[in-house]
Amino acid sequence: GTGMNAILRTKRMFVDKYGEVPPMIGFLGIDTDGGAYDDKLTAKNGKDVYLEPYEQCSISVKAPLDYYTSNKRHLSWLHESNVKMIKSLDKGAGQVRTNGRLALVNKLSHVMNAIRNAYSQISGDHLIDNPNYQLLPTEKTDVHIVFSICGGTGCGTFIDLAYLLRSMYNRGDRAMNISGYGVLPNVFHEMIRS
DSSP states (O other): HHHHHHHHHOOOOOOOOHHHHHHHTOEEEEESSEEEEEGOOOOOTSEEEEGGGEEEEEEEEESHHHHHHHGGGOOOOHHHHHTTTTOSSSSSTTTTTHHHHHOOOOOOOHHHHHHHHHHHHHSSGGTTTTTSSOOOOOSEHHHHHHHHEESSHHHHHHHHHHHHHHHHSSGGOOEEEEEEEOOOHHHHHHHHOO
């Protein structure tokens, strides 16, 4: 949930500063823990800040071991010693990186559709004539991937997500600048303070 927490805090900063999230800014939370989308923060104006349904991309997998068994020959990257760690992928990846990657591979078309939807939200023609915001003349869209370096979902998917984005959009007029941010969850921050 570290990446999701970072997304919510960033979204709240936009709401605190502008009273809303500018229309050329978009968020997409990708997680194996369906409960991660229930989190809310309160902005300075008293309104709740949360991820809208179109900003959520659940990659939960109900029967991941069955999926692995059925597709084992296509999942040769998953080491045999990690197979015993495949239990449930609907309440997080259990801090197992290969579980996060397994969930991404399982839900790849769903993730690609969510990315396309998020991209169309921030790049439509409706932004050009917006009286409240002026677009900067740029040839590339900036994409920021935030993930925990201690977790399973984010840590197991960030490289594949970057390659996926590059393969989907780094052509001609739809190029992207992709940046990754590996962060530590709050528990490690608290340990350092004490």
